[in-house]
Amino acid sequence: MKCRICRKKAAVKLPSHNTAFCKEDYLWWFQKNFRRTVKRFRMFKAGDRVLVGVSGGKDSLALWRLLVEIDLEADGLYIAQGIGHDELPYSDLGEDACREMAGKLGRPLKVVRVLAETGASVPELEGILRRKICSSCGLTKRYLMNREALEGGYDVLATGHNLDDEIAMLFANVLTWDLQRLAHQSPVSPQRGPKLIKKVKPLCHFSEREVLAYTMLSGIRTMREDCPHARGATSIKHKELFSRLERDSPGSKRRFYKEFLRNREIFEQAKPPAELAYCHRCAMPTTNEVCSYCRLLHRVAASKEEVHDGPPKPRKIEPEPASPAPSGLCG
Numbered sequence: 001m002k003c004r005i006c007r008k009k010a011a012v013k014l015p016s017h018n019t020a021f022c023k024e025d026y027l028w029w030f031q032k033n034f035r036r037t038v039k040r041f042r043m044f045k046a047g048d049r050v051l052v053g054v055s056g057g058k059d060s061l062a063l064w065r066l067l068v069e070i071d072l073e074a075d076g077l078y079i080a081q082g083i084g085h086d087e088l089p090y091s092d093l094g095e096d097a098c099r100e101m102a103g104k105l106g107r108p109l110k111v112v113r114v115l116a117e118t119g120a121s122v123p124e125l126e127g128i129l130r131r132k133i134c135s136s137c138g139l140t141k142r143y144l145m146n147r148e149a150l151e152g153g154y155d156v157l158a159t160g161h162n163l164d165d166e167i168a169m170l171f172a173n174v175l176t177w178d179l180q181r182l183a184h185q186s187p188v189s190p191q192r193g194p195k196l197i198k199k200v201k202p203l204c205h206f207s208e209r210e211v212l213a214y215t216m217l218s219g220i221r222t223m224r225e226d227c228p229h230a231r232g233a234t235s236i237k238h239k240e241l242f243s244r245l246e247r248d249s250p251g252s253k254r255r256f257y258k259e260f261l262r263n264r265e266i267f268e269q270a271k272p273p274a275e276l277a278y279c280h281r282c283a284m285p286t287t288n289e290v291c292s293y294c295r296l297l298h299r300v301a302a303s304k305e306e307v308h309d310g311p312p313k314p315r316k317i318e319p320e321p322a323s324p325a326p327s328g329l330c331g
């Protein structure tokens, strides 16, 4: 197959766009579409300070570099979850890749450790809270990213969710007809009140394969390992399902997402955002008296006391939140 632009031998085939590109023209196509998405959804304004949630994986590192290339003051934030073991030190590998990128871009990287913040690593939280690990991982990441962005005086928080992440999230929400979550799923979540920062997902129109091709062709070194807890996750099963559909009918993912965006106002009107309150303990936004993160801290502290006071007392198990959303920062 030949490159659509220069007719040289193609390096990347894009069946969903019914086209192919050589290396140089693929990089040009990717950057052009990235800028188009950023502009179309008015993700940034001149002078914005941006905090990028990075994991060491291809999506977030590609995003960080692309944002710096369009002259934004973009700094990195790595949330160290304490995942992994001697043979696969997953979190350490992610941190190394982020530090390397920070050095190349000449931008600061802040590292926040879940263990130091909560008293337990993400795998330990699973045992303490008796909730699926991805649920605790997502909760701590969301809270800490928002807090760090606010405390650092940033205007926008950017994450590397790609098209496959968005489709998996959308599909999970459609399966349960969760109107509240459907109303909130968007490439841009505006700032709500003084304590909930604006969030953007500038890679939402690129598939995982397209981002991978971009990182490989532009020589970005990323962590290749998957999180050991990703296996069996519902979001991964949904991604596999859509990949099969995409193979049989190229362009299905893009059409599903595009049509959702075209119609998402329907969900917004049906479920306008709930009134935000502020947590009695940490003063961060919540819809309850005490936010989920502070409840998590309380459970961790209680579990430590139980260890010192003898055998554990029976505990009420909190119901699992519906379809924990894929974080998009898993690798």
Ligand code: SF4
Residues within 6 Å of the ligand: 133, 134, 135, 137, 138, 227, 228, 229, 230, 233, 327, 329, 330
């Ligand atoms: S799969 Fe992703 S969300 Fe789940 S534990 Fe691993 S990094 Fe966290």
Ligand SMILES: [Zn+2]
Residues within 6 Å of the ligand: 003, 004, 005, 006, 007, 008, 021, 022, 023, 024, 025
């Ligand atoms: Zn070409």
Ligand SMILES: [Zn+2]
Residues within 6 Å of the ligand: 279, 280, 281, 282, 283, 284, 290, 291, 292, 293, 294, 295
């Ligand atoms: Zn709180």
